[in-house]
Amino acid sequence: MATHESAAHASHAHGAPQGFIRKWIFSLDHKVIGLQYYFLALTAVFVGMFLSLLMRIHLIWPTATLPFFGEIKPETYLSLLTMHGTIMVFFVLTTAPQGGFGNYFLPIQIGAPDMAFPVLNMLSFWTTFLGFIVLLAAFVVTGGAPLHGWTGYAPLSALQSAGPGEGLGADLWITSIAIFCIGALMGALNFITTTLDMRAKGMTMMRMPLTVWAWFVTAILGLLAFGVLLSAGILLLMDRNLGTSFFVPLVTVNGQLTGHKGGSPLLWQHLFWFFGHPEVYIAILPAMGMCSQLLSVFSRKPIFGYKAMVYAIMAIGFLGFMVWGHHMFMSGMSPYTAFAFSIMTMGIGVPSAIKTFNWLGTLMRGRIRFTSPMLFAIGFVSLFVTGGISGPFLAQPVLDIYLHETYFVIAHFHLIMGVASIFGIFAATYYWFPKMFGRMMNEPLAKLHFWLTFVGAYAIFMPMHYYGMSAGLRRYSQSTEVAFILKLLPIQRFITIAAFITIASQFIFVINLFWSMFKGAKASDNPWEATTLEWITATPPPHDNFGGRTPVVNNGPYEYSVPGAPRDFVMQSDPEIKPKH
Amino acid sequence: MADSALHDIPSVYEPSLFGTYSKKIGMWLFLLSDSLTFGALLYAYSYGRISTANWPTPFHSESIVNATIMTAFLLTSSLTMVLAVRASVDHNAKAQTLWLLATMACGAGFIILHGREWSNLIAEGLTLPMFPKVLGHEAASEFVNVSQTVPQFASTFFTLTGMHMLHVTLGVIYLGVVALRRKFIPILLVLWLVAWLTTPAYSPFHYGAHVLLIAAIVCAIILWLKPKVYDSSDVEVAGLYWHFVDLVWMFIFPLVYLMSAKIL
Ligand code: HEM
Ligand SMILES: [Cu+2]
Numbered sequence: 083m084a085t086h087e088s089a090a091h092a093s094h095a096h097g098a099p100q101g102f103i104r105k106w107i108f109s110l111d112h113k114v115i116g117l118q119y120y121f122l123a124l125t126a127v128f129v130g131m132f133l134s135l136l137m138r139i140h141l142i143w144p145t146a147t148l149p150f151f152g153e154i155k156p157e158t159y160l161s162l163l164t165m166h167g168t169i170m171v172f173f174v175l176t177t178a179p180q181g182g183f184g185n186y187f188l189p190i191q192i193g194a195p196d197m198a199f200p201v202l203n204m205l206s207f208w209t210t211f212l213g214f215i216v217l218l219a220a221f222v223v224t225g226g227a228p229l230h231g232w233t234g235y236a237p238l239s240a241l242q243s244a245g246p247g248e249g250l251g252a253d254l255w256i257t258s259i260a261i262f263c264i265g266a267l268m269g270a271l272n273f274i275t276t277t278l279d280m281r282a283k284g285m286t287m288m289r290m291p292l293t294v295w296a297w298f299v300t301a302i303l304g305l306l307a308f309g310v311l312l313s314a315g316i317l318l319l320m321d322r323n324l325g326t327s328f329f330v331p332l333v334t335v336n337g338q339l340t341g342h343k344g345g346s347p348l349l350w351q352h353l354f355w356f357f358g359h360p361e362v363y364i365a366i367l368p369a370m371g372m373c374s375q376l377l378s379v380f381s382r383k384p385i386f387g388y389k390a391m392v393y394a395i396m397a398i399g400f401l402g403f404m405v406w407g408h409h410m411f412m413s414g415m416s417p418y419t420a421f422a423f424s425i426m427t428m429g430i431g432v433p434s435a436i437k438t439f440n441w442l443g444t445l446m447r448g449r450i451r452f453t454s455p456m457l458f459a460i461g462f463v464s465l466f467v468t469g470g471i472s473g474p475f476l477a478q479p480v481l482d483i484y485l486h487e488t489y490f491v492i493a494h495f496h497l498i499m500g501v502a503s504i505f506g507i508f509a510a511t512y513y514w515f516p517k518m519f520g521r522m523m524n525e526p527l528a529k530l531h532f533w534l535t536f537v538g539a540y541a542i543f544m545p546m547h548y549y550g551m552s553a554g555l556r557r558y559s560q561s562t563e564v565a566f567i568l569k570l571l572p573i574q575r576f577i578t579i580a581a582f583i584t585i586a587s588q589f590i591f592v593i594n595l596f597w598s599m600f601k602g603a604k605a606s607d608n609p610w611e612a613t614t615l616e617w618i619t620a621t622p623p624p625h626d627n628f629g630g631r632t633p634v635v636n637n638g639p640y641e642y643s644v645p646g647a648p649r650d651f652v653m654q655s656d657p658e659i660k661p662k663h
Numbered sequence: 664m665a666d667s668a669l670h671d672i673p674s675v676y677e678p679s680l681f682g683t684y685s686k687k688i689g690m691w692l693f694l695l696s697d698s699l700t701f702g703a704l705l706y707a708y709s710y711g712r713i714s715t716a717n718w719p720t721p722f723h724s725e726s727i728v729n730a731t732i733m734t735a736f737l738l739t740s741s742l743t744m745v746l747a748v749r750a751s752v753d754h755n756a757k758a759q760t761l762w763l764l765a766t767m768a769c770g771a772g773f774i775i776l777h778g779r780e781w782s783n784l785i786a787e788g789l790t791l792p793m794f795p796k797v798l799g800h801e802a803a804s805e806f807v808n809v810s811q812t813v814p815q816f817a818s819t820f821f822t823l824t825g826m827h828m829l830h831v832t833l834g835v836i837y838l839g840v841v842a843l844r845r846k847f848i849p850i851l852l853v854l855w856l857v858a859w860l861t862t863p864a865y866s867p868f869h870y871g872a873h874v875l876l877i878a879a880i881v882c883a884i885i886l887w888l889k890p891k892v893y894d895s896s897d898v899e900v901a902g903l904y905w906h907f908v909d910l911v912w913m914f915i916f917p918l919v920y921l922m923s924a925k926i927l
Contacts, residue, residue: 198685201888271692279685281677309696313703317822325792326818328707341792344815349710353703632675 108208110200111625115207116186117518122211123178123507124592129218130169131585133162138578141561142571159559160229161247165220167232168255171365172262173214175499178507179368180304181210181269184297187514188273190616191294193282193633195626198275202268209265217258220251228252231557233358234259236329236350240321241342243335253322256315263312266304273301282615284635288392289654291614291639292385295392296371299399300364306403307360314353321345348413355406362499363402366466367395369506370437373462375639376509377441379612380456381448382650384640386440394433394440401430411479412486420479427477434470438463449643453610454528458509461536462502468540469498472547487557490550493543501539508535508591515595516609520621521602524594531590538584542577549573613653614639690900694907697830701911704823708918711815719809719816720923721789726780730920733776737909740769748902751895759898763842766905770835777828778868781821785866789817795865816923823915825867829874830908836878841893841901845886851879 099105106114139146140154140162147153151162185203189196197203220227228247230239238244239252277298281290290298317328321342329350330342378385385391407415407423415423441463450456472494476482485491508531515523550556554570562568608617615635619628633655641652644659652659681688712718747762785794788807792814810817839847858872 199689202689267693267696271689271696274692275685275688278681278688279676279679283675283677285677287680305692305696306699309699310703313700313707316826317704317707320791320818320822323793325814326822327814328711328818342814344711344715344813346710346714349707352710353707356703 108204110196110204112185112189112197112200112203113518113623113627115203116182116184118207119177119181119185119210120183122207122214123174123182126169126173126177126214127504130166130174131588133166133169135581135585137162137166137559138581140559141574142578144560144562154559156559157229157246158226160231160245160557161227161251163557164229164231164247164255165217165227168217168259170500171232171361172259173210173217175365175503176266176304176361177210179372179503179510180273180297180300180364181207183293183372183507183510183514184273184300184368185269186518187616188294188297189276189280190619190623190627191291191614192277192280192285193615193628193635194276194280195628195632197272198280199272202272206265206268206272209261209268213258213261213265216254216261220247220254220258223250223254225249225251228255230255233354234318234350235354236318236321236345236347237331237333237340237342240318240329240345240350241333241335241340242322243338243340253319256319256322260312260315260319263308263315266308267312270301270304270308273297274305277301282633282635285615285654288389289635289638291371292374292388292391292395293368293371293614295395296367296374299395300367303360303364303367303399303402307357307364310353311357311361314350314357317353318350348410351410351413352406355409356403358409359406360399360402362495363398365499365503366506367398369462369503369509370395370466372506372510372513373441373459374437374444375614376455376459376513377444377463378640378642379513379610380451380453380459381444382451382642383444383448384638384642386443386446387436388638388640390436391440394436397433398430401426401433405430408477408482411482417479424477424479428474431470431474434466438467438470453512454523454525454532455509455513455610457529457532457536458505458512461532462505462509464536465497465502465505465539468544469494469496469502473498484553485550487555488550489546489554489556492556493546493550496543496546497539501543505535508532511595513610514616515598516605517616517621517623519599519602520605521598521600522605522609523598523602527590527594531587531594534587534590535584538580538587541580542584545573545577549577611649611651613637613641613651615654618653618655684896686896686900687903690903694903697907698911701826701914704826705914705918708819708823711819715813715815717813718923719805719813720925721805721809721816722920722924724925726784727920727924729776729780730916733773733780734912734916736769736773736776737912740766740773741906741909743769744902744905748895748899751898754895760842763838763898767835767838767842770831770838770905774828774831774835777824781824782866782868784820789820791817791821794867820919823919827908827911827915830911832874833878834905834908836875836882837901837904840882840886841897844893848879848883848886851875851882855879 099109099111109115109118136148136151136154137159139148140159144154151158154162185197225246225248228239228251229245230248230252234256238248239256242249242252277290277294317326320326321328321330325341327342327345329347330340330345331347332343333340374385374391405423405427407419408427411420411423445460472490476485476491476494512523512528515521549570552566552570554567554573558567560567561571561574605621607619607621610617615633616623618633635654636658637652637654637656639654641647641659643650644652647659679688743762743765747759747766750758750762784806787804789810836847836851839851843850855872855875858868858875862869862872
């Protein structure tokens with residue numbers, strides 16, 4: 083017979099903690115920890131966005147001096163893009179959807195009073211927080227932030243002498259990544275255990291909302307991928323500080339031998355991308371789950387093909403570990419290996435397409451309510467398709483030889499991973515805000531925010547495809563020095579202007595968020611008429627989520643418009659119905 | 664243990680997918696992730712070894728014999744660990760503590776032998792470039808040559824065995840906390856002082872000893888946050904960790920030692 087971890091219940095048995103520190107800072111409550119993650123990501127995204135703005139300004143006004151960084155030298159530009167990428171991938175896209183919303187809503191949606199290991203949960207947040215501080219510290223140390231990009235390719239990343247930011251700054255960068263790995267591992271372990279072990283009576287695996295499935299599979303990916311990145315980070319730190327040569331061959335810097343020999347930069351690439359490709363799915367899977375959820379709620383229809391969705395999530399997770407080589411087509415890989423990776427990569431397109439068609443199928447003939455969360459969910463589908471279509475092009479080794487290291491790749495992954503995942507976060511924010519804060523967000527502002535961001539995202543990233551196809555290089559700051567790149571400058575101008583407008587419109591969101599927290603209209607317990615368990619409890623949920631009882635689940639998560647039911651939705655905890663479809 | 668809150672009302676939850684309690688699932692998951700961490704290191708090792716034309720095989724019989732004895736220590740410790748778990752299931756507190764202490768003793772023996780082995784190898788010239796120089800010692804053995812011609816050899820050796828040694832050390836501390844709880848903290852502090860003061864400044868263990876200090880602090884915090892009596896499930900979970908660390912050694916021993924043995 084199953085027994086359960088005590089800590090959750092022990093801490094809840096004593097009632098809600100009193101005092102500011104125990105309640106908001108070192109809280110063991112998954113809801114508070116979720117909010118902590120969310121606001122960490124919100125802070126991080128503004129730092130990251132600011133850095134991207136500086137890069138955009140530099141690209142079209144190369145001589146302009148910028149706040150904080152002064153005159154931008156080529157190496158400063160590299161620092162900016164490294165920190166931008168690292169902050170965004172780790173501390174935004176990995177943090178908000180999983181650490182933030184996952185923490186807050188996974189236990190509630192399965193009917194649990196908390197995570198399986200609340201102390202571990204708290205530690206995982208504070209570890210992540212520490213990682214962020216260490217990363218930011220790289221800006222202020224001598225030499226500044228590292229230059230090696232978010233992918234940290236060796237030997238650049240492995241040699242202290244390789245450039246101005248590659249001294250202490252790079253050490254801080256790697257340390258931050260390693261710390262982040264540990265935090266993410268603790269979180270992943272907690273998510274999986276909670277899902278396996280703390281589901282309320284009747285919440286069978288196949289009755290879990292797709293959000294829970296997405297968080298669950300994401301956690302599995304994290305558990306397997308971050309362990310490898312941790313090792314890679316340790317080896318890199320050793321190369322830098324103990325003089326080992328895992329990643330460094332016999333090279334010279336400024337004509338000086340470095341003292342390293344025999345290592346292989348490709349080893350870093352293998353280890354990094356073995357983590358890196360699953361990581362991109364870690365960023366997108368929770369958004370996929372939220373999107374599935376919202377499309378069903380606001381189309382007032384069951385999700386199209388629930389089982390297919392579940393299997394597609396699993397297939398994506400599984401295949402995600404087999405395709406890392408598609409980032410290395412240009413590394414001198416054997417054409418046969420490249421071919422194998424190419425086939426596998428295209429294979430991932432299949433479950434992705436299944437999901438896309440199921441989303442469209444859910445929308446079809448639905449009684450759609452165009453609320454702001456729904457708009458963002460639809461926007462997500464649009465961006466996922468647009469960004470996904472460039473994937474199979476890149477997956478052709480022959481095409482990739484040309485497209486690799488151009489803006490085409492930037493366009494691909496910003497649309498599909500960056501903006502799409504951010505849309506998932508926005509959708510989730512607008513959707514769950516009433517539950518989290520007990521108030522509604524301002525709808526007209528939200529819609530304005532949606533349209534500006536949606537059009538803005540396309541305006542920024544679509545032109546990058548053309549820029550890339552015209553051989554415009556990524557990670558290259560000299561936009562006026564080279565004749566053929568100079569000809570492309572109008573594209574860069576257009577992008578920068580679009581970026582200005584899009585970034586400015588994000589303040590609409592922030593203002594709406596904080597204003598609604600205090601001044602928004604009071605929300606009812608179930609404003610969207612949704613079926614999952616978070617909507618049966620009070621708003622905001624009490625300390626133990628369900629006020630001393632544990633719900634019993636009788637229905638699947640997507641019973642909308644059930645013939646013969648009294649309302650057009652049947653809560654998961656309502657008496658069992660026998661759906662006819 | 665406060666678990667009882669749930670034992671009383673088991674029907675409130677779906678049965679766990681694996682029919683077991685959370686802590687055990689958590690440990691299995693940790694071990695899964697840790698095996699990928701070790702897997703990546705072993706991959707790095709194989710990568711280096713395969714891509715190096717003349718991988719050296721310098722370990723003479725002393726090293727191999729020493730490593731074999733270390734292996735024996737670990738195998739024995741797995742047995743005593745099993746006995747500790749059995750004792751905990753039988754609610755035999757005294758036997759449980761004794762077997763846990765025996766397991767820790769085997770683990771400590773392993774660490775000491777391994778530490779001596781490291782020190783000998785370093786003295787003979789197998790080092791990383793940034794290790795502090797051994798003062799007044801001019802080694803002229805084959806290892807000096809190995810370190811210079813194939814730096815990968817020393818790198819992978821120290822990384823793999825070092826990471827494993829760290830795991831064994833943490834395992835001993837883990838068992839110590841389970842066996843002795845608060846009483847273990849002063850012991851840990853004494854061990855830290857001994858390890859720190861008795862090792863010469865050039866030895867990696869001089870710095871490595873601080874792991875014990877950090878562990879003592881962390882354990883103190885944990886015991887302060889969650890003061891509780893460990894029951895048989897805790898012993899079982901600790902045992903899982905311990906067996907895993909043994910298992911990892913069963914990969915490292917043949918790959919790192921036996922496959923690099925000097926065969927005359
Ligand atoms: C059908 C699906 C997909 C295919 C075939 C595909 C293919 C590829 C290929 C071949 C590359 C390497 C390009 C190069 O560096 O030359 C790439 C880069 C990338 N992809 Fe995808 N991809 C797909 C979906 C996704 C998804 C869903 C995400 C994220 C959620 C994603 C995120 C990325 C990122 C972040 C990079 C570039 C990383 C970097 O170099 O900095 N991709 N993709
Ligand atoms: Cu990829």
